[in-house]
Amino acid sequence: MKKMPLSVFDTDHHVGDTMVTAADYQLEDQVGFIMRCVNQRHLSIFSRLIPELTPTQFSALAKLCATGQASQNELGRMIAIDAATIKGVVDRLKHRGLISSESQPSDLRRLILKPTEEGRQLFHQISAAARQVSEDTLKPLSEKEKHVFMNLLDKLR
Template sequence: MSQLLPGNALGFVIVDLGRLYRQAFEKAVIDAGMELTPGEIRALAYVGRYSGSRQAVLAERMGVEPMTLSAYLDRLEARGLISRSVDPNDRRAKVIAPTSSAERVFEEARPVALAVYERTVSGLSEDERRTVDLIMRKMRANLTNVPLSDGDDRDEPEPLADVADMRVKGAA
């Protein structure tokens, strides 16, 4: 049987890794008995990471439909974990930011996320971790409208960008 693209195993590995990583994180969140769903935690993490972004931008970065994200954000807002405000550049749009109450959720999720991250990179040296991190950031930049920023090509890997290093801006 012929292959669609000879030697394209990398694409399958990337898709499988993303699926498995997400499944492992979702299971870990459920097993930890956290009060938010895995999807809500993921949405909150993106709000924390890209604070001040429009909802449509967050949805694109997360790879979800805007209505899916809207449902997550409605629930997060009802819990006092995010705020929506008018975009100063476009009064029709809303920008999303975490509230100080979100820090508690980040603190609770951080060890769960780190455990999944450590399981994923187990057996890799620090140099290998940095190399994989940088290569994946470059590949992501190749496929998005978001180029590598100054902070994206740094030398240190980012453990589970979705949650592990999330902090509310201005929180200690």
Template structure:
């Protein structure tokens, strides 16, 4: 059996631990208490105003049954508003609040810094290649996920 240091799953788990720790450190230094998933949800709602919760879960590759808790916390923080959809009374649509837009603007530099720190052990060319390979691997295995990334809704803004 190979050593743990030679197992991609183990290394990916370790990098995830590091990435979350770095994210929290940068975001807390900016004065916010937000998780990476909450940030992803906030960002996606900003680029897809009026998105429903189920679609949001697909846009951030998050479990459909637990997205409501993420949204609940963002609503409690005053970053999002949630209301019943006029098109489908079963659906809840989401919009950024002014407080959420301000928070996203203030958070963005901290989140970008976290991304730099996460890749700081690599040279610039290595980081670009790592990102290319990471995207390729996650795209190839997307359908194996319990919460696969889903395409953007029609007419949505590009990132």
């Protein structure tokens, strides 16, 4: 289904009393809608290859392993997660013993986060799978298409 040529988008609208019709808005052609679908597929690939963590949790752990340490808000900013959300993510990672936190003496507002040894080990264990997730997600595209797509996607950031 949905294989009708785009050049034709159904012209059989217009009833007479209103000029706006349902037919001139095609939900399944909208960026947001397709992105949500693509994201669903990506999520399913991710949870299959990396059942231990959610994408968000992995992002946080990966960034923390890369930087060594960061405050909670700082970590959120680095991976584009707002303050209210990062709290829950950090709590869950902390609860599982993958990261540790202690308040910073020079600024008592700050919580310094660091990956634990167990956290680092887990990250190293699954980082190969993480690369595979990206590869699998882009699998429907040719090498050239992948490059073009990533380039355009980056422009929409």
